[in-house]
Amino acid sequence: xxxxxxxxxxxxGITNPKIAIAALNPHAGEGGLFGxxxxxxxxxxxxxxxxxxxxxxxxxxxxxxFVKLRAGQYDAVVAxxxxxxxxxxxxxxxxxxxxxxxxxxxxxxxxxxxxxxxRTSVDHxxxxxxxxxxxxxxxxxxxxxxxxxxxxxSRQAA
Numbered sequence: 001x002x003x004x005x006x007x008x009x010x011x012x013g014i015t016n017p018k019i020a021i022a023a024l025n026p027h028a029g030e031g032g033l034f035g036x037x038x039x040x041x042x043x044x045x046x047x048x049x050x051x052x053x054x055x056x057x058x059x060x061x062x063x064x065x066f067v068k069l070r071a072g073q074y075d076a077v078v079a080x081x082x083x084x085x086x087x088x089x090x091x092x093x094x095x096x097x098x099x100x101x102x103x104x105x106x107x108x109x110x111x112x113x114x115x116x117x118x119r120t121s122v123d124h125x126x127x128x129x130x131x132x133x134x135x136x137x138x139x140x141x142x143x144x145x146x147x148x149x150x151x152x153x154s155r156q157a158a
């Protein structure tokens with residue numbers, strides 16, 4: 001996944017992508033106090049990726065890695081599991097009307113890496129709860145199409 005992320009970022013025009021690896025355990029395991037997976041599994045994989053010429057950082061604690069991404073310290077984050085990545089994306093991309101509690105705007109794109117085809121998708125899911133009501137917001141769909149276009153253009157240029 002690390003290699004796929006790096007290749008995809010390059011296809012999007014980022015020449016030397018900085019990729020963070022989100023830690024699995026709280027505080028990246030606190031030196032083994034909260035689990036050894038980040039020490040025993042993630043750290044050697046990250047070291048090998050860097051030895052292979054990638055620009056990989058981590059494991060970065062999950063409670064700060066997305067703040068650092070938003071601050072521009074990284075170009076992407078590889079999350080260890082689905083909700084670790086989707087929760088911050090949705091918190092950052094969904095605007096809520098404080099008076100009504102309803103979604104005002106939605107932003108976010110899911111890109112599936114490693115397929116022989118380009119696959120992008122809205123990040124908010126199917127929205128069956130509002131289907132047919134004329135209340136859906138198209139922003140995330142437009143963003144997904146724009147990313148697909150960018151990825152297709154980079155394939156044609158290669």
